[in-house]
Amino acid sequence: MVGTSRRRFLKAGGLAALAFGATPLLQACGGGDARPVPAAGPPLAPPSTGGGDLAMRIWGAYPDFVTSEVAAFEKTYGARVDLGVIAGDYPSLMTNLLRQGTPLDMVYSLWHMPQAYAEANWIHDFERFWAKDAATEEMLPAVRDALTINGKLIGLPYFAFVNGALFANTDVLRKADLEGQYPKTYEELYAQVRLIKRRGASDTPYLPSFWSAPGFGIPFGFIQEALNRNIPLFGPGGRPLFDEQSEVVDMLGQWRSLYREGLVPPGVLTFQESDWTEAFAKGGIAYSPQLQYDIKTFSDPQTSQVAGKIVPVPQQGQKWGMLHVGAYLIGNHGQDDATLAQAYGLAQHFGYRDQRTGRFDVPDAWAGNYYLTQGYSAVNNSPALAESVARWLPDPETNWPVLKDYLTDPQVATDLFHTTWGSVWMTYASRELPKAVNGDESPAAVVKKLRKKAESLIDEYGN
Amino acid sequence: MSTVTKPAPPGPAYPVERSTGRPRTPFSSRISPTRFGLLLVAPVAVLLVAIVIYPVAYSLYLSLSHTNPFTGVRRFAGVDNFQQVLSDPDFWHSTWLTVYYVVCVTVLASAVALGTALLLRERFVGRPVLMALIVLPWSLSTYAAGVVWRYIFSPQYGLLAAIAQQLGLPPLDLLSKNTAIPALALVHAWQFAPLGAYFLLASLQVIPDDLYKLAKVDGMGILRRFRTITRPYIRLPFAIYVVLVGGQAAMAFDLIYFLTSGGPGGASQTLTYAIYQETFQDLSFGPGAAMSWILLIVVTVLTAGYYVAAMKPGSGQDKAAEA
Incomplete structure (x- = not known):
C-alpha cells in the first residue's frame, strides 16, 4: 500500500512536472521570443477620457522628479501609472523584461538598444502617435535620425547630449602656464597633458572617463574618439571598416602610452560612473571627456572642489565626443489601441510638448534643473535655459556658446548603433579594449579580434 | 427474554455534529498516513518543481539549443554549445x-574564521562587544559592502590612497589586473569569515576545558593541543564551512559586479561573471547555459570530493576522547 502510494504519487508528480515544463519547452522549440508585429494603422486620436493603467520603468536618475511628473500626468489625464525604478544593469534587465513580454507601457532606453527591440517586435513604433510629424519636425536632425529605425520613429527623446564633451580645469592649466591654450585635436591634447605633467601642474593630467568598466564605457570611448578623428569604423549594416592596418591601431597605441606613462589616474579601467565625476571634481586633473550634463555637477560647490574652474573646451575643427540619446519607448505586449494611445500620451507628456499646455513642460524641467539637454533645439536654445545656465556656468558669455556648439552638429555612431548586434559587440569590446590599454595584448591583436567579432555577429544576425 | 442494552461505542469526547446522522470522520483518518503525508508535502513538491527542477531542466534544454531571441532562431544544437x-x-x-x-577566498575566510573563533573561545574583557562587532560584515548587504570597499580601494579618494599619501607612497590601485582577484577575495572573505567564526565557535565551546588542562599537565604545547584536542572537534564544521565558502566563492557575482565589472580587461571575469555577460548581456543563452552546467558539475565534483576526503573515517571526536 505504502509503496504503491509513493510510486503513484511520484508518477503523478512527474507527469505534472512534465506538463508544467512542456508548454514553455514546446513554445521554445517552435517560435522564439519575437512578438507579433504591432498592428499598423492610421494615427490614433489622443485619449479623450481618463482612466487606464500604465506601467513605466526607468533607471535611477532623479526618481523623485520623475515621480512628481508621473503624479502630474495622473492628475491631469486621470490615468494610473505604475512607476518602477530598475536598479543595476538596466540595459540587460530591460532587454530581458521586454523579451519575456512583461507588460510595460513606457520605458527608458539608450539609443543603441531599440534596433534589436524593434527587430524582435518588442516595442511599438511611434508611427501612430498623433503628434509624430510635429515632434519629428522639432527634433534635432541628429536625434531624429538616431530614433528613426527602418524609416519609423521608435521613440521620443528623453535626453540628447554629447558623450565625451571635453572639459578643462582652468586651475591646472593656469599652473601649467597654458591657460586658454586649448587643444584642437587629440594629438594636441595628448601632447599638452604630457607638457602639463612635465611642468609639475598635475600628476595625472588626463582622465579618460570612458575607459571605465561598464559596458557603455570604453567601447563608447573607442567609437567616439575614432569618430572625432574621422577614422572609419563601421559602414552601412555595421560592416567593419577597420583592420590591423587601420589608424585605430595607432589610436590604441596612444592610449597605451598614456596609461604606461602614468598620465591617467590609476584604477581608471575599473572606474564606475560615480568615480569619473568624483575624481574630476576632486581637482588636479587638467582635461577629461565627460557626459555633457555633468558640467553642472562640476560647477556646484556642494559636489565639486573645482566649482567655477571647469569649462568646456571649444571645438575648433575637430569635434569632441559623440551624440548620446536616451529615449522613451513603448513596449509591445499586445495592448489595444486605447491603451496604446494612453501610452503615447504618457510619452508625449515626458518627451514632447504636453498635450494640454502645448509646452515642453518636462523637457524644459530636465534641461533647466539638471542641464540634461533635450532632443529639441527649442528647449536647448531657450532663453529660460540660458538664464538658468548663467547662474552656475563660469563665464557664461564665453562658455555657453561653446556648450551649445557641442549639440549643434554632433557626430553619431548610427552605423553601429542601428544594428541588432551593436550592444553585443560593445559588451565584447568592453572586455577586449582594456587589454590593449594595459598591455595584455597588442593594439593590433585587439583590433583584429574586434573586427572578427563584428564579422561573426553579422553572420549570426545578418546586416 | 430480557433486553440487553449494548454499551455505547467509544466515541470522541467532543460534541459531534450529527447533521447526517453519522459521526463525521476527520479527513486525515479517512486516508492512510502515507497518503496524508504525501498530500502535506505536495505543495512543497510543486514549488520545488516550479523553482528548481523546471529552471534546471530548462537551462539544460537551452544548453542544447541554438537560441537567439532577437532573430527568433531556436533549434536543437546537440553538444555544439559545450x-x-x-x-x-x-x-x-x-x-x-x-x-x-575560490582558493584565495577559501584560504583567507577559513583562516580568519578559525583565528577569530579560537580567539573568542578565550575569556577576556570586551569579548561580548567583539562578538557583536565581528558579525557586522556578515550583516551588511553585498551591495553595501561593495560601496564601502570601493571607497577603501579607490586610488583617487579611498582610504588606502589617503594612507599611502600620508606615508609618501604612490597611490595603490588594488583593483589593477594583477591584484584584482586577491583584492576581491579579501572583501569576500571579510564578509564571509564571521559566519565561519560563529560556526566554529559553537563547536569549540563544547570542548571540555578539562581536556586542555590535562593536556597542559601532560606537557603538550599549544600546537599539539590544537592538533589532538581542538582539531577533531572542529573537523566536521570546518569541512562544512570550507564547502560552503568554496561553493559560494565559485558562484560569486555581486561583489565582482560592483567593484570591477569583471575588469580591468577581463582580469576578474570569473565564470559566473562570464555566464552573466554571455547570458544576460549578449543574450547567448545556449553557450551561457552550457557554461552554467560545466560550472555546476565542476563545483559539485570538487566539493563532494573535498567533503569525502575531509570526512574520512578514523578521525573524529573519538580521537579527542582518546587524547
Missing part, C-alpha cells in the same frame, strides 16, 4: 580565475 565553450580560450581564462578566486 564544444564552443570548451574550445574558447576566454572560458579557460575564466575557469582559471575562478579557481584562483
